[in-house]
Amino acid sequence: MTAPPAISLTGLGKAFGEHRVLTDIDLDIARGSVFSLLGPNGAGKTTMVRILATLTDPDTGTARVAGHDVIGEADRVRAAIGVTGQYAALDKVLTGTENLRMVGRLLHLGSAETRRRATELLERFDLTAAANRPVNTYSGGMGRRLDLAMSLMGRPEVVFLDEPTTGLDPRSRRELWSVIRELVTDGVTVFLTTQYLEEADQLADRIAVLHDGRIVADGTPAELKRLTPGGHILFRFGDRADLAAAARATGHPETDPDELTLQIPSDGSVTHLKHLLDEFTELDLTVEQLSVHTPDLDDVFFALTSRPAEPLPAAS
Numbered sequence: 001m002t003a004p005p006a007i008s009l010t011g012l013g014k015a016f017g018e019h020r021v022l023t024d025i026d027l028d029i030a031r032g033s034v035f036s037l038l039g040p041n042g043a044g045k046t047t048m049v050r051i052l053a054t055l056t057d058p059d060t061g062t063a064r065v066a067g068h069d070v071i072g073e074a075d076r077v078r079a080a081i082g083v084t085g086q087y088a089a090l091d092k093v094l095t096g097t098e099n100l101r102m103v104g105r106l107l108h109l110g111s112a113e114t115r116r117r118a119t120e121l122l123e124r125f126d127l128t129a130a131a132n133r134p135v136n137t138y139s140g141g142m143g144r145r146l147d148l149a150m151s152l153m154g155r156p157e158v159v160f161l162d163e164p165t166t167g168l169d170p171r172s173r174r175e176l177w178s179v180i181r182e183l184v185t186d187g188v189t190v191f192l193t194t195q196y197l198e199e200a201d202q203l204a205d206r207i208a209v210l211h212d213g214r215i216v217a218d219g220t221p222a223e224l225k226r227l228t229p230g231g232h233i234l235f236r237f238g239d240r241a242d243l244a245a246a247a248r249a250t251g252h253p254e255t256d257p258d259e260l261t262l263q264i265p266s267d268g269s270v271t272h273l274k275h276l277l278d279e280f281t282e283l284d285l286t287v288e289q290l291s292v293h294t295p296d297l298d299d300v301f302f303a304l305t306s307r308p309a310e311p312l313p314a315a316s
Contacts, residue, residue, distance in 0.1 A: 004067055006031040006158050006189035007052060011061030014047055021047045023213045025061070029206070031157075034180065034190045036200040038297075039210035040305050045193045048210070049162050052191065053083050066157045082151030082159040089147060092136040096127050096146050099135060103153045114153075121149040125179065141172025148179060158189045165199060177203060197297040207297075211305045221297065226267055228295040228303045233266045233273060238286035246285055250276070260288075268294040 005028040012025035021044045029035045039045050050056040052065055054074040063070045066080035090099055097118055104114025122131045125145040130138060135146065144164060151159060161180070165173040173196070180190055180203055194200055200207050201221050208218040217224055225231075237243040237260050246262050247255050254263040266272050273292065280287055 013060035033205040036192045036204035043210045082156035231294045236289040242285040
């Protein structure tokens with residue numbers, strides 16, 4: 001039997017006064033995956049996280065996390081999740097060990113389990129050497145790792161990461177990416193919101209774009225990129241005669257005679273590339289070099305959020 005989703009939303013809606021923040025959100029997120037929610041500031045990302053973390057009630061629809069309803073079974077949801085916000089929730093006067101043990105006490109883990117779990121997480125997040133130092137001496141990356149470790153004290157099934165790498169330098173960001181990948185290997189489901197499109201591209205199994213409170217696209221990174229025009233294949237030929245013949249044969253006059261290149265719109269698929277190469281071979285044309293250019297998530301994001309929210313056709 002197919003395992004139930006880690007997170008399931010049906011018709012979810014939320015408004016603050018006259019301002020509707022979320023409208024008819026439907027989502028199912030698979031267990032043991034990284035799901036990334038993208039959207040401009042004010043799109044409703046944090047509101048969705050707050051609903052799923054039982055911090056805010058929805059106005060309409062239902063939401064289930066780890067199999068439990070966020071309203072009717074809020075205590076069970078809280079026991080099954082970990083949350084790391086945009087700003088680290090650390091007591092900077094305490095040491096790393098003391099921060100972790102404080103969380104263990106709040107979770108009623110017991111003294112022995114709290115000590116054991118704190119030691120395990122300090123080692124896992126490469127913080128053992130700094131365990132007895134006050135957190136106000138930690139670097140930004142160390143603080144974010146400790147914050148994430150604190151959210152894992154209770155062995156959550158689902159972890160919400162709300163812009164977890166904001167303000168980190170590139171090295172620290174990539175270190176945290178490695179930690180997130182390890183979580184998924186252990187079977188944890190990660191719900192990630194981020195402003196860094198490269199981060200979503202690197203980590204997410206699936207991405208949804210939220211705009212004006214609506215999901216306007218949902219799919220794998222590769223599927224979303226195919227929704228946006230701009231992909232092409234650039235061929236470089238041996239001489240101008242071959243370049244002109246290729247342009248006539250394909251009906252694409254976008255050539256650069258000085259560079260001997262021909263640009264042909266394409267989704268970047270192997271099938272289309274093979275078709276073009278076979279056609280050039282039949283014409284005895286010499287292709288000296290080619291490169292495939294596909295839209296990146298920046299292109300997708302700007303295309304989807306630069307106009308009123310209207311869902312695109314489903315990714316395939």
